[in-house]
Amino acid sequence: MGCGTSKVLPEPPKDVHLDLVKKVEPYTGYKTDIYKHFIKGDGDAIKSAIPSPPRHTNPHVEQAEPRKNRVAKYRAKFDPRVTAKYDIKALIGRGSFSRVVRVEHKATKQPYAIKLIETKYREGREVCESELCVLRRVRHTNIIQLIEVFETQERVYMVMELATGGELFDRIIAKGSFTERDATRVLQMVLDGVKYLHTLGITHRDLKPENLLYYHPGMDSKIMITDFGLASARKKGDDCLMKTTCGTPEYIAPEILVRKPYTNSVDMWALGVISYILLSGTMPFEDDNRTRLYRQILKGKYSYSGEPWPSVSNLAKDFIDRLLTVDPSDRMTALQALKHPWVVSMAASSSMKNLHRSISQNLLKRASSRCQSTKSAQSTRSSRSTKSNKSRRVRERELRELNLRYQQQYNG
Incomplete structure (x- = not known):
């Protein structure tokens, strides 16, 4: 409730796994983050931290092609089965082993959320199994609904209802x-x-x-x-x-x-x-x-x-x-x-x-x-x-x- 609410998990038993991937955690950056240039935006206007063109160039001409290339390059990271069915629109959440993106179904234009979980890591794999175990069983008007799942060797794509009305x-x-x-x-x-x-x-x-x-x-x-x-x-x-x-x-x-x-x-x-x-x-x-x-x-x-x-x-x-x-x-x-x-x-x-x-x-x-x-906690953390x-x-x-x-x- 509000900024700074922490999720602290009191000492779990060693033989029991806890899902530590929680929704919309502030991003702190990872050296090997393959999503680092995919910043939240609307529609296809996916921007990256690339320097602006020199002042003497025409930005409308120079930026159009690079932006297209960046969007295409990012989408190429998704499984072709996903991009064949959904348009990737914006990043809306990040976790330690997951990303949540807003997508649009190409045929119906219905918006959805896709949660990508990296299962090549043990923690990500356990997170995925835990969440899917529950979501595959539920179907209720007041519970977020799992629509479909795409699985690859290193990733799972969970297509879910998108709640757009806020907290x-x-x-x-x-x-x-x-x-x-x-x-x-x-x-x-x-x-x-x-x-x-x-x-x-x-x-x-x-x-x-x-x-x-x-x-x-x-x-x-x-x-x-x-x-x-x-x-x-x-x-x-x-x-x-x-x-x-x-x-x-x-x-x-x-x-x-x-x-x-x-x-x-x-x-x-x-x-x-x-x-x-x-x-x-x-x-x-x-x-x-x-x-x-x-x-x-x-x-x-x-x-x-x-x-x-x-x-x-x-x-x-x-x-x-x-x-x-x-x-x-x-x-x-x-x-x-x-x-x-x-x-x-x-x-x-x-x-x-x-x-x-x-x-x-x-x-x-x-x-x-x-x-x-x-x-205050962040400013004094180093000491x-x-x-x-x-x-x-x-x-x-x-x-x-x-x-x-x-x-x-x-x-x-």
Whole structure:
């Protein structure tokens, strides 16, 4: 949510693989990057970092041919089966072992996204297998859809639906009006998708606002759940218990932190966090210190103080409380959440006050704070080597002790 949100994965077990390729990571450059001249643009206007022609030349004459050559050269890197069917338009995301490009189907002119994963690297191969395992099984209106797959010896091309409507909270800020009824409409769509996933034995494990996208810019657009890099798929009849410690810190459920086997109820905890943010623009659990953040989560410590909470209905707060329950056995399931009076009534009996001003101010304030802390961290990074390593070891020891203490309490 906003600039600088980090994805930190707490120590995974050594025998379990985690998909570390996350969407739209800022590009830092690789010496062997074959995509380095393919910069985001529209249509065929794909530009590269090539010096401009001398002033005495005619740019319209001199630039036309080189640009054509560059575009053709880049497209030649794609498998011919892909370029025979799709026009490559623009780069829209980069990961350690993947690229996401916007394309257009030549026959229908329908836009799609293609995720290229380099499978010649072990990590890329495992990422691909993990994501495909989930996406090949799902077909739901509120979940990003895999259209087709092209495989080569060193790459996999995953053709997927393209969500062009932007992130959930970007839309809220731009909308100008947001009520509890709007919130229930959003949550109903997300809950429908989550219930479907859980029915298939799939746990997303990284639900957060950045992974909830609008399909198109129109007011009637649906919400789509995206980014299944950390998802876990269980076969029918499996005990559905997972052990991998993973996720985004502010959205991690308590049972994950205490290293207990957990179920798909961790997704419901994350939805409780999202619901809290949706109605206030603030986080229920937030602290720059990871140990203090985890302590808040383990205690289930949050409040309804400050704007706009006095204007939010008790029914909405009850909905959040039933999701942000430390004991996962007491937490609502997706089906129960869909049947909660606040969602069923579409907030008809709730306050219809426009919460937009408070939510937008809080969201923008948090985004600005995140950006500032990121810039500050980048400017001081070079002077923190030994000291940073020492303080990190201290934090890790504190976290282990904290986890052990709460695990003992958790076990009775």
